[in-house]
Amino acid sequence: MRRAFALPLAIITLLSLILSACGSSTANQPAQPQVVTQIVRETQIVQVEKTVEVVVTPTPGPNPEAVISDVEAGAEITFWTFYLSPTFDKYIQDTIARFNEAYPGVKVKWEDRQATLQEEYRNSLAAGNAPDVVNIPTDWVLEFAQKDQLLNMSQALPPAVQAQYFEGLFNQVNVGGASYQVPWYQAVDGYLVNKQILEQAGLTMDDLPKTFDEQKEFCAKVKAATGIPCGLRLNTGNLLQSMAYEGNVTIMDANGRFVFDSPEAVSWLQYYVDMIKDGTTARDILLLNSSDDRIGLERFTSGQMPFYVTGPQLIRLVRESNPGLYGYLAMVPRAVGRSGKLPPVSMSIVVSKNTKYPRAAAALAAFMTNPRSMLEFSKLVQIFPSTPASYDDPFFTQPPVAIEDQVRPIARDIISRQSNILPEIPRLNEVNEIVRQAIEAAVFGGVPAEQALKDAVAQANALIGK
């Protein structure tokens, strides 16, 4: 019986030895220290060829993503994001896991906040229990920075880290010559076009406006041909921004006085007064709050606007609500204002000034916004990195397939040109309210544009004591 097994066993063993000799020695094995064989030719008198084998074992180097030194040991930091859960839970958790590899010992407690973020963050700052790191829309940064609630990122981050962002984005909120945020993901606002309405109006994609002034003519043509008005919107969170970029209006003079009642400003306001009067743009869309973006988008989705200024990330909502319209959509760059500049449309990450762990918090802010994290995020949703290095990935040079992707190949160029041209505006919220009243008075109340702006400038200067 034993002999009966002995022969097959011997054959199997022999075959195994032959097969293992033929195959790769490293296949299906865990990584081993690399063995490098160098052939060194030494010329000696005796002309003997000698082979020297050198074994090199790489030592683990510093994690290239750990860019902040002396991070507090045992730090526990809280990180709030804005409207990212549950859709991006995995991305955030994976990125935090990578952060933990780069900065072992730092614990991150992540929480997502939604509509009440601004109030909650403000209240937590007042109560002294603010989260260490927070994702907020860039428009909100100025208020917190002016009230000395945020960490100065120009000091907290080494110059090499600051240089990883587009310069215009890192410095987009400048208070006293310093930046108080790091730019996170960017949107590229363009025209989301309903080609059906263009066809009805006898227009083509080439007829879409390239400049602010062409936009007015375009809307008049569409209205005349189809009866459908445009749905232009001002940035109600910062109306002076609309004025500066679209109208090339100087907001403040060298003495810090408001001067937005210039002929350029009057011309800008008259533009909207005329369009509302002519019915070439919808009156209930013009001053929608930024939080009501979807009201405008719904109007567009129901086929009542030739185009809507938005980012490609919202196209999926149009597709979900009106799949029939999806095939008629196109995304192209929006008209450039009289300033020739493009405003940033971005999300920021800020660090609360009173954090117990400023280095760990700055490290997380830098990590979430580093080129790799940004690239991975861009692959999940139509947002764009604030870091030029991310665009070196072939993902950004692939020809677009879906409508949502049409901006991707030109995104780097657009984002690199985005910068803040506004001065540091004191008491922004209150000044913005004064400007809003002036615009409403002119557009809806029949007050001449010149008078409305003159009154607003007087009120704004009185508010800041100038």
Next chain:
Amino acid sequence: MNARIRSRLTPYLFLAPALIFMSVFTLYPLLAVGYYSFTEYDILRPPAPVGLANYQRLLNDGVFWLSLRNSFVYLIVTPVIIALAIGLAIALNRTLPGISVFRALYYIPVITGSVAIGIAWQFLFNGSGGPINGLLLWLGVIDKPIVFLTEPSYILPIAMLMTIWMGVGYYMVVFLAALQNIPEDLYDAARIDGCNHWQKHWHVSIPGIRPAIVFVAVISSLSALKVFDEIYVLTNATGGVLNSGSTMVFYLWKQAFRLQNVGYASAIAMVLLVITLSFSILNVRLLERRED
């Protein structure tokens, strides 16, 4: 502890939980708002005393006076809602098959969230494709749609209609309960005296529910003075074009939470407190005197 002291302390011990609760959640906030009204305070930085500056500012603030006026205009809601609620209560105060379904239907707006109702009303009055515009166009009353919610003259009336629609069911229940407490004998006596249907209600029902009318008048007028949700939702938190829909509480909110002028908002709150307190006392006194 002797029995005398214990018997004196006992009621206070029973009252203590309620007193502590009221002190923390009513008295302290009231005193804090009173203090903040004399300061410049933006939540993020400590309050800085400014004396009477906030109250002086109120005198010259056109939007404050507009909001005050709008709040008083809003009181028109009170008599309308009382009349409608009484009418509905009388109509539903009968034993018919399925009457409880009708009573429940009128109560649905009361238990529906004001934001959901606001969105529905925004849709109703939508300037492009809203049913109200559709109806008016179909009837030939208008020849082009009206963008109701951007017309300064329409915002307040629409908000008032919404308040009436939302509140009438609640007040109807109050009146229905009061009507059901009126003895049937009184109606029989009125019938024997020759009262017709209307006279029966005028001479029996209305006097019989007068305490409920006093209650509803006070409650609904205070609610009208403090209206916020309707304005917030219908105007997308702006107060409407040229502040045309701004009321006292809305303006207070806007100053505190939009513009971070908590000190100034506190001054508005103190003025509102004085107005509502005076109004309540006046309301109760007038209605009590009429009852006497």
